[in-house]
Amino acid sequence: xxxxxxxxxxxxxxxxxxxxxxxxxxxxxINTKVNTFNDGVELMNYLNQPEAILPNxxxxxxxxxxxxxxxCLDEIKKNDxxxxxxxxxxxxxxxxxxxxxxxxxxxxxxxxxxxDFATLKKVLSDVVTINWQYYTxxxxxxxxxxxx
Amino acid sequence: xxxxxKFDFNAVCRKVxxxxxxxxxxxxxxxxxxxxxxxxxxxxxxxxxxTEELKEYGIDIIENQKTILVQKMKDTINEMIHxxxxxxxxxxxxxxxxxxxxxxxxxxxxxxxxxxSIENYIIMQKIEYAKQLIVNGQLNLTEIAFKLNYSSVAxxxxxxxxxxxxxxxxxxxxxxxxxxxxxxx
Amino acid sequence: MKLNAFYKSPIFxxxxxxxxxxxxxxxxxxxxxxxxxxNKSATWVNHSYDVNLELERLFSxxxxxxxxxxGFLITKDSTFLEPYIxxxxxxxxxxxxxxxxxxxxxxxxxxxxxLQLYINKRQNYxxxxxxxxxxxxxxxxxxxxxxxxxxxxxxxxRSQINTMILLEKETLKSRELSYNDTIKVTPIFIYIxxxxxxxxxxxxxxxxxxxxxxxxxxxxxxxxxxESSNLAEIVGNFGSWQLNIDTDQYTFSDxxxxxxxxxxxxxxxxxxxxxxxxxxxxxxxxxxxxxxRLEKENLPSFxxxxxxxxxxxxxxxxxxxxxxxxxxxxxxxGTTSDVTDEVLASLSLEQxxxxxxxxxxxxVAFNYVASHDLQEPLRKIQTFISRLSDKEYDSLSDSGKExxxxxxxxxxxxxxLIDDLLQYSRANKTEKVFEKVSLDTLLENAKFDLxxxxxxxxxxxxxxxxxxxxxIPFQIQQLFxxxxxxxxKYSKEKVTPKxxxxxxxxxxxxxxxxxxNTKDKFxxxxxxxxxxxxxxxxxxxxxILFNRLHNKNEYAGTGIGLAICKKIVENHxxxxxxxxxxxxxxKFTIYLSEDC
Numbered sequence: 057x058x059x060x061x062x063x064x065x066x067x068x069x070x071x072x073x074x075x076x077x078x079x080x081x082x083x084x085x086i087n088t089k090v091n092t093f094n095d096g097v098e099l100m101n102y103l104n105q106p107e108a109i110l111p112n113x114x115x116x117x118x119x120x121x122x123x124x125x126x127x128c129l130d131e132i133k134k135n136d137x138x139x140x141x142x143x144x145x146x147x148x149x150x151x152x153x154x155x156x157x158x159x160x161x162x163x164x165x166x167x168x169x170x171x172d173f174a175t176l177k178k179v180l181s182d183v184v185t186i187n188w189q190y191y192t193x194x195x196x197x198x199x200x201x202x203x204x
Numbered sequence: 205x206x207x208x209x210k211f212d213f214n215a216v217c218r219k220v221x222x223x224x225x226x227x228x229x230x231x232x233x234x235x236x237x238x239x240x241x242x243x244x245x246x247x248x249x250x251x252x253x254x255t256e257e258l259k260e261y262g263i264d265i266i267e268n269q270k271t272i273l274v275q276k277m278k279d280t281i282n283e284m285i286h287x288x289x290x291x292x293x294x295x296x297x298x299x300x301x302x303x304x305x306x307x308x309x310x311x312x313x314x315x316x317x318x319x320x321s322i323e324n325y326i327i328m329q330k331i332e333y334a335k336q337l338i339v340n341g342q343l344n345l346t347e348i349a350f351k352l353n354y355s356s357v358a359x360x361x362x363x364x365x366x367x368x369x370x371x372x373x374x375x376x377x378x379x380x381x382x383x384x385x386x387x388x389x
Numbered sequence: 390m391k392l393n394a395f396y397k398s399p400i401f402x403x404x405x406x407x408x409x410x411x412x413x414x415x416x417x418x419x420x421x422x423x424x425x426x427x428n429k430s431a432t433w434v435n436h437s438y439d440v441n442l443e444l445e446r447l448f449s450x451x452x453x454x455x456x457x458x459x460g461f462l463i464t465k466d467s468t469f470l471e472p473y474i475x476x477x478x479x480x481x482x483x484x485x486x487x488x489x490x491x492x493x494x495x496x497x498x499x500x501x502x503x504l505q506l507y508i509n510k511r512q513n514y515x516x517x518x519x520x521x522x523x524x525x526x527x528x529x530x531x532x533x534x535x536x537x538x539x540x541x542x543x544x545x546x547r548s549q550i551n552t553m554i555l556l557e558k559e560t561l562k563s564r565e566l567s568y569n570d571t572i573k574v575t576p577i578f579i580y581i582x583x584x585x586x587x588x589x590x591x592x593x594x595x596x597x598x599x600x601x602x603x604x605x606x607x608x609x610x611x612x613x614x615x616e617s618s619n620l621a622e623i624v625g626n627f628g629s630w631q632l633n634i635d636t637d638q639y640t641f642s643d644x645x646x647x648x649x650x651x652x653x654x655x656x657x658x659x660x661x662x663x664x665x666x667x668x669x670x671x672x673x674x675x676x677x678x679x680x681x682r683l684e685k686e687n688l689p690s691f692x693x694x695x696x697x698x699x700x701x702x703x704x705x706x707x708x709x710x711x712x713x714x715x716x717x718x719x720x721x722x723g724t725t726s727d728v729t730d731e732v733l734a735s736l737s738l739e740q741x742x743x744x745x746x747x748x749x750x751x752x753v754a755f756n757y758v759a760s761h762d763l764q765e766p767l768r769k770i771q772t773f774i775s776r777l778s779d780k781e782y783d784s785l786s787d788s789g790k791e792x793x794x795x796x797x798x799x800x801x802x803x804x805x806l807i808d809d810l811l812q813y814s815r816a817n818k819t820e821k822v823f824e825k826v827s828l829d830t831l832l833e834n835a836k837f838d839l840x841x842x843x844x845x846x847x848x849x850x851x852x853x854x855x856x857x858x859x860x861i862p863f864q865i866q867q868l869f870x871x872x873x874x875x876x877x878k879y880s881k882e883k884v885t886p887k888x889x890x891x892x893x894x895x896x897x898x899x900x901x902x903x904x905x906n907t908k909d910k911f912x913x914x915x916x917x918x919x920x921x922x923x924x925x926x927x928x929x930x931x932x933i934l935f936n937r938l939h940n941k942n943e944y945a946g947t948g949i950g951l952a953i954c955k956k957i958v959e960n961h962x963x964x965x966x967x968x969x970x971x972x973x974x975x976k977f978t979i980y981l982s983e984d985c
Contacts, residue, residue, distance in 0.1 A: 169768055203369025362840070371833070373830050
């Protein structure tokens with residue numbers, strides 16, 4: 057059965073960014089449920105609960121206090137339970153080395169935080185759509201690399 | 205040791221499906237890919253167990269007519285892309301003929317259900333196939349471009365970059381590095 | 390060659406010495422023999438004279454006795470008998486003398502016996518005559534007879550004596566002859582030997598003299614050298630030492646002591662005493678290095694600390710080399726120098742370097758963090774503005790709308806500035822991962838990045854095949870992006886931008902622009918466009934950070950792009966140059982070392 061909604065999680069320590077993020081999804085006409093966490097520790101605490109509803113797409117800010125995005129990524133990649141989660145890095149940085157590094161570590165998507173709201177909406181919508189495609193069309197998730 | 209596997213999704217699905225149908229002793233007839241005709245009424249409880257077991261394999265029974273048609277379109281597109289003899293007909297014409305619906309209708313339906321256009325879907329599928337071929341490493345980019353009916357490597361590369369945001373070579377590099385890391389573990 | 394070698398060898402002098410000694414012995418022996426001979430011959434002459442004299446004397450006594458007898462016979466006076474009796478005694482005495490003289494001469498002895506016979510006969514006759522005359526008185530006839538007999542006996546005595554004298558003279562003569570012979574040959578012999586000896590001695594004298602001169606010269610030189618090396622040691626703050634490996638004997642130069650703050654040769658030459666001055670913490674290290682050195686091995690250069698006699702801390706560096714001398718002994722010759730200044734200088738340099746590196750790192754980090762962290766608030770400003778202009782635009786007044794637009798463009802410009810700065814600081818970052826990649830791929834990637842503006846401007850980019858090189862891929866890609874982007878930005882209006890990228894393999898010697906001291910092979914990649922160009926006088930200035938040739942209202946830009954290019958090329962140990970002609974175009978030339 058197709059799920060009713062797409063479950064999205066964002067871990068970002070910046071309040072404004074979380075606001076933009078939820079606003080963007082509110083305005084998009086996609087059936088989504090968005091949860092946000094303030095940092096990596098909060099996120100991992102949630103994910104590590106056995107009864108936790110795992111997201112379809114997880115957005116990770118790289119630069120977070122306590123536990124940063126890369127640490128979360130590594131932890132998630134180690135646990136087979138999280139195999140189905142598409143991981144999107146959501147960061148201000150756009151250094152090529154950095155991007156490739158996160159891909160190599162297992163991220164599926166790398167998003168440079170856009171500097172205007174319309175673009176943000178477009179990007180998030182793209183991510184969800186493409187992930188949807190991967191989910192519904194039985195594509196090889198190992199080959200899922202997307203940079204926006 | 206590491207081995208590379210090339211598999212036919214269709215064949216795998218068909219085999220799994222048939223095995224399960226036989227297991228649950230359901231009288232059936234396979235009509236084509238993604239379409240099975242159940243020949244006699246089955247116990248609803250048994251049928252539920254059957255569908256649950258299929259879900260483990262990522263196989264869902266589509267109940268909605270629209271989604272059935274979309275699935276048919278997807279199958280047709282995949283068939284078209286993976287077919288060894290190049291299809292020189294325009295995809296829109298090919299789809300309309302094959303599914304006996306107007307392209308306009310198909311296109312709207314597709315967008316409604318999948319949040320994406322047929323064109324985008326085709327491109328995405330082609331790039332996915334290209335990725336698969338790159339990962340297999342048996343063909344070089346020129347050969348892949350030819351196989352996927354691109355006019356040039358540059359054309360393939362541009363489209364690849366447009367779809368994924370990265371270049372084919374970066375893609376290849378990342379996958380290689382991931383494998384190296386996996387091998388070390 | 391061999392002879393010459395022999396002449397030069399010390400054996401020569403020894404042989405000359407031995408030969409000369411023998412020659413002198415020989416000469417003295419010959420001389421001694423000769424003087425002996427001379428002595429002997431004199432004795433012989435005397436002897437002969439003595440014999441002859443005594444014989445003459447004997448004869449005269451005989452005569453005397455005869456005369457006395459005759460006188461008596463004639464006068465019958467007995468006084469005449471006196472000489473006769475006297476003569477008889479004298480004859481006996483004289484005869485015994487002669488006998489004594491001729492004892493060793495058989496011929497003369499024989500003659501003497503005969504003489505004795507004759508003398509006896511004569512004496513007998515004389516006494517007989519006398520007896521007769523005394524007894525019966527002789528008649529004339531008898532006397533005459535007797536006198537006649539006496540005369541005959543006397544004659545035979547005389548002749549016998551004459552024979553003896555003659556014999557003696559002959560013996561003497563023959564002896565003189567042989568003596569003369571000897572005396573004639575020996576001087577020549579001695580002379581020749583002497584001459585040879587003289588020559589030999591002269592030769593050796595010359596040799597010795599020459600050697601002495603040489604010795605003197607080398608001695609002088611040695612003195613000077615010694616002095617100069619002493620001076621050099623003092624001036625150069627080092628000392629020298631030797632270790633005879635076979636005997637384990639050390640020799641220290643004076644300056645070693647001075648370096649330690651001691652009086653020269655004030656303690657025993659040896660490692661143990663020297664070690665007392667080595668810093669306690671370095672002693673084990675010092676000994677370790679010395680004991681680790683194998684017999685035939687040189688001593689590696691090593692540095693250690695010294696506490697001088699005056700408790701001053703100094704840094705010494707010692708090194709040594711094995712030398713085998715003529716006697717086949719292995720000697721370790723070493724120098725020990727006071728490198729305190731050098732060490733301190735290098736320490737402070739190191740310290741400065743560390744500080745500099747740290748401050749540089751800090752600066753890079755600061756730059757990165759600043760530009761990176763500035764992005765966040767900026768991005769938010771931009772997003773909020775976009776929200777504002779999306780949602781509230783219609784409710785704003787005209788001037789409000791105008792302000793929004795202005796804020797928008799200012800923020801956009803700040804975004805570009807920060808992006809460029811970030812790029813520049815990334816190009817400065819220390820971690821550089823070189824990879825062998827195809828520059829063609831990097832150029833393709835660069836074109837992807839610029840695809841939008843290439844399309845907008847309808848630019849035509851024509852490129853030759855680029856090689857595979859070991860580079861920092863992201864940086865080279867950035868370089869290409871910046872150069873092509875630059876050409877696109879400064880293209881002429883209403884003219885299709887054309888960018889020509891060419892590549893050629895060159896050597897440093899062929900190119901005027903790059904330093905000649907390298908024989909390195911370079912790839913020369915040129916980017917030529919038909920844009921607005923620039924005045925050649927700005928060719929160097931355009932690579933300086935924040936340097937702009939145009940007003941920012943004419944052309945958007947931060948003056949960072951080309952500075953990044955230069956930085957990237959420098960990171961690859963390459964060179965970048967610009968050429969420009971106003972309204973015709975510009976040309977950027979990059980040299981990347983082939984083995985970079």
